[in-house]
Amino acid sequence: MIFKPTQLFDGVQFHDDKAIRVVNGKVAEIVTYYHEPCIELDGVMVPGFIDTQVNGGGGALFNHETTLETLQKMVKAHAMFGTTSLLPTLITSDIAKLQEAAEIVSKAIKQEIPGIAGVHFEGPHLSIVKKGIHNSQHIRKITEDELKIYCRNDLGKVMVTVAPESISPAQISYLVEHEVIVCLGHSNAEYEDVVKCIEAGAIGFTHLFNAMSQLTSRDPNMVGAALSDDRCWTGIILDGHHVHPAVAKVAYRAKPKGKLILVTDAMSTIGSQQQAFHFDGHQISLAQDKLVSHTGQLAGSALDMISAVNNSRKMLNTSFAESINMASRYPAQLLGLATSIGQIAVGADANFVLLGQESNGEYHVKNTWIQGEQFY
Template sequence: MPNLTAYLAADLFDGATRHRDAAVLVEGDTILGVVGPGGVPEGAATVDLGAGLLAPGFVDVQVNGGGGALLNSAATVEGIRTICTAHARYGTTALLPTLITDTPAVTEAAIAATRDAIAAGVPGCLGIHLEGPHLSVARKGAHNPGYIRPMDEADLERLLSTGLDHVLTTVAAETVPPAQIARLTAAGVQVAIGHSDASYETVMAAFNAGARGVTHLFNAMSQLGHRNPGVVGAALDSTDSWCGIIPDGLHVHPAAIANALRAKRAPGRIFIVTDAMSTIGTSMTEFELNGRVITRENGKLTLDDGTLAGSDLDMIGAIRFMTRAVGIGLDETLRMASLYPAQFMGIERTHGRLAPGARADFVHLTDDLDIGAVYIGGERQHFAPLA
């Protein structure tokens, strides 16, 4: 069995259940299943990962940059490869390179680069997330208001003709009406509500038209009020919606995260996103977005006026924060980093699980929640030392 490998682990989490002294069987880039210590086929190659925990690779649907590259200014195959490699070091085995509001020309370049990166087999590149430009100026956050505009027919057609299997776009519910959302979702584009000052009723209409959830819950959106529940109220109340959240201790207070987790109506759930910028895996202290300088200080990224501008967060850091600061159990946190974002994107058959037919994307975590090893498509990833 030359192509069959059994990865042995003292502790294994398959996305649903813990297993002791188990192995995941991999053939090529595909998982065949999880077996006990006596279930490894004779003749299979074995890799003993020892102590620690083997778990599904992390899925991040909002990654603006990493390794010194920002998609807005590095919309090339190599730019995307740099971003994916930077985040793989921290356990992310599938991600959506994310374009922050920009011009139509940059948007088209980012779509083309993503298409080329997937054709070139860049490990971890899943598709693209277009965060804007069809947002609310009132809730712009770090997005350049000069580029924010309504969605016209050319914009809609661009989203419908990317040639990509996985496209996510963030829009404001008051800017993009239900009819446009319905056209996008009918064609397989995932729509999330974000950077929106919309009412509860407007957001629920967007969900009813097919929008799947909200982008970075609590941030850049109308808040939960007792008479006006806003975007936050709609997201927590809707059973069909999914919510990304940035657990870095800066974007959302731990108590707010814990309250949201208790309040969220299932089956839609809350999952982790990093909203990471180009600083990940580097010693950079500043960079530019749309000609504006963003400063990095003590893990915080801000514009000159103090506005938060993305995050300096990686996925394993987010997991440590969720378990240690918010108090969520490790298994549920791992689901928030893998299975739930995969379900949000509709790719749970192949991602977010260690199960027959899934891609062989998995991570080995140490007992201290550091990254021991990362595998993408059955291939162990090797990383240059950080400068």
Template sequence: MGYFASQFFDGYRLQSNVVFTVEDGCIASVTPDAEPGQHDVLDGLIMPAMVDVQVNGGGGVQFNEAPVADSLLQMSRAYLTTGTGSIMPTLITDDIAVMSAGADAIAEAHKADPAAIPGVHFEGPHLSAAKKGMHSAAHIRPLSDDEFALFTRKDLGRVLLTVAPETVSPEDITRLVEAGVIVSAGHTNADADTCFKAFDAGATGATHLYNAMSALTSREPGVVGSALYRDDVYCGLIVDHQHVHPVSATLAIRLKGDDKLMLVTDAMAPAASDADHFIYQGIKVLRQGPTLKLADGTLAGSVLTMEEAIQHTRFDLNIALESTLKMATSTPANFLGLSSSIGTLQTGSQANWIAVNDALQVQRVWRNGVCMS
């Protein structure tokens, strides 16, 4: 099957008049500066389906509260309508039974469609109580053999683990990385020296930059300064104008560049749905306009979608279109080590793409080469 797109973004570059073909659910060829010929002409800007490495829930379901494969199917379907083709379902701090059940669900969903569910993000439980945010203090705990065995399962696809570097030693970070786990610093009050030791030990990410981490100050760079300083560290950024001030977001993008700054949602159950609340470990979290908050006013994730994230980044922050799209596609895919299959439209990539209009609103979506809308 062949297609023609007058506007085409391959995950890295904007191209014009591209013919691309699909075979067996994958991109078979990409030819720029071509003529439409007999190919199916697609309207709008064609780009890879987006990649979100931090999705706690969506479509009305919260993964921790329903850690089963049907939840992942519901989340995946909901986010596909807003242009996200690959999600890393995120289990926030909980007991080992919930984490294990969630891992079983991930293994099932990953086997069925590894592009849609490329892996799992364990956000906790090895965090700092001082920067726990909405995470349950009762379940924050040191790394044990049980968790290590869970994080290093071989049937989960990519495993991303957010830890507070002051609670997990550099030696344990190295042990996790050597076992294939991607380690990110988050929900942490660590100083710069502790962060640098974690990065030297193999940690390669900073989870939702600025939020739930020690700030950059004149005499202590904290986690924010450390992550921005290191060229080898990827930073996730929630561009909903609630978690991060637009000036701070813009500065981070300028410093990290579009190859190390990735857009994330940190979305909860109400995202991509009409739900007005969700429950986490018996606590009701309310949707208040564009935010989710606990009763004490603590931000509790977001209702952001990646469609909204690229709109905010492009039009509110005035970031170049190519950079904006890259931060939502190939950059998170590269962070996961999966850019040959997701987040790009190149020969061999999974045929997951979307069409957006000039306002970056999703018009149509394709999964495995099949139009879904």
């Protein structure tokens, strides 16, 4: 199968005269001259988006319906907005739910369900002070039981969000030794304690600025550590509600190129007509373009990835290429998957998105392919 878009952005440069040959779900060849019939595509083709924090989609939440069907609904829903790889995210739960989620993700990986790159355990090892809508009854320090789950080798890429208050540097090092991606968040920790976690191997921060100790003139705290350490990636929710555009711009300028990545923290409403749902005692409603609990708290987001890309261009004044990379190439680097996803290159998965442009300059998703199969 050969695809010939009007323009191709491969993650590094733009091409106006290239066609992509796909064989067995992989990019087999990128050519200028071809003599076989091809699929002509009107638009710019870019690498598929990668979302490392996805709580749900298609009307289903991974916490509520921890099944293969839910994972497939999530992939289908987010493919509508350009996501081709995601980490289904389990929000703070008891040990039984963690084990159940691990078993389902293991099955998805074994069955090679397209779009599932691994799993993100956001909690339960957080700070109650910065819990957000997470259930305080389940927030706890990490134990051997959880470590065994996170260190399984059949879950794809495993990411955990932890607070320094609930885990030791030695435990972080143990996780890293077992190839777990350790991110920090939902924490009221002081700067010095955050730095100890980074030195132990933590390499990321979950939804920068939100649910973490803030930067002040005398106390850098977690935000200060996230912005000042060039080794760490930081996810950011660019929906205009979680972070003020001016604050987001400060983060973009502070972080080295490639270290600020777009995430959605999306809930079940994405790709569905759902307007409200219950979660752990919270009645959550969709109010225009944000999700709010009956307590007034933000509760995840109603953000999709193409909107995050458009918002990056508007809020941060990033180039089109940089906005795409923040949604694809850079998260692939965080996950250690940069040779297989996040770019359009020979040998990589045939994960790509065809974009059209509106009269106002914003982009929309026309088609999405995952491993060469059209999902939207």
